[in-house]
Amino acid sequence: MKKSNNVVLCSVLLAAISSCAQKEKKDEWIVGAQNGSTRDTTLHGNQYRYFGGFWYPLILGRISPASYQGATATQISNPGFKAGKIRTGGFGRSGRSGIS
């Protein structure tokens, strides 16, 4: 026998089938609540919100893990700290469907 004994498809593919043509949720500007509540701090005149183990700049009540790099408590306590930015769009412009 050269064929697979069994081919089982699991939740990843089944979820993809049901959600196909819908774009994956992209977290841009989010509230960043965890367990229904938020945890904020203000240091050196800048507001931060704790989310996913890191502190993010809080702007108009929201944070953007897609745009800013999360920082540790030690980092944000530094008076000269400036939140790191994440740039996107540097890959994908050559993209065409039906690769090979």
Add this chain to the structure above:
Amino acid sequence: MQRIPITPRPNWTQKIADQGFLFYDIDSYYNESAAYAFTAAEIDVIEKATSELQRMCLEVVDHVVNKKLYKEFHIQPAFADFIEWSWKNDNPSFYGRFDLAYNGTDIKMLEFNADTPTSLLEASVIQWYWLQEFDPMYDQFNSIHEKLVAHMQACKQWLYNGPLYFACIKDSVEDYMTVKYLEDCAFQADILTGFTYMEDIGVDDPGHFHTAAGQPLTNVFKLYPWEWLFNEEFSSYLPHNMDHTLWIEPPYKAILSNKMLLVYLHELFPDSPYILPAYFNKDGGMRHYVKKPVYSREGANVSIVWNGRTIEEQGGDYGSEGFVYQEYFELPDFKHNKPVLGSWIIGGMPAGMGIRESSGLITGNGSRFCPHYFI
């Protein structure tokens, strides 16, 4: 090898859609009206050829790395160390697909889709389920699914800390379902997985890769060719991140997915029964040949010359790096259906086969997938 007309299963479109084959009706890619039948001896011959081709291709990579032939492969010097590092560290590779011509006697390698092969789901899953209903007593050269899961389990120890992200471009159902199928296999291999679009990959201030949700990208399977990555805005971050991000397929696949591979296979293995003569930017005295751009996909910018006359060609926007001239090998013709065998390599081992047939001489976007079996 025979082409057998078959009756499509009742409700077959719903069945294959339920299995993730959502792109079957693009240009009538799959219509379940024919299958290919083989003997066990023929399958053994195909399997042996695939194994031997894999060995020879890896020898070419070693030759290119040792001789530093990156210029000949039109790879920028900035990525040489990156490629060599991945080769010398034997970075994980999941899969590849040889496109083979087989006339019942001879097998010839047409090309190696080593970096971003598609038509995976239909070869691994769709034709397997088809056979269960067609005749489960028949065999099929297809243990792709089992081998993918087993190989991913074996690769798990070589991944960096963190999830394995699967990435493709936006707005391509075929690419999306291909990576989601692979992600499903990884999930079955007990690997923590995630998904990102290529366009959403980000770079932070220190130059490390992140997802759009801000998570570090430490392991990425990308259905996106290396020659494209090497020419985009974030390309300079690739070698910079060798210790932070592990890419699958590995960077050395830039050598294997390049049509210059055909030239060097012929140079290193001129007597191999599986290798067609091939030359760069010259016909080498051949009267019948196929002219292929160094970088090309889905048959784009490929032309076929017979006795000095172009008998078929496809348009496209490839070819600026030059052309590889490969001796023409006639495909078998079943009432104007010409099959090319896609022979899969999983973890370095032959794993199965998918067949695409075309009405014309060039297998491209308009080809059709057909299931197969053997007795």
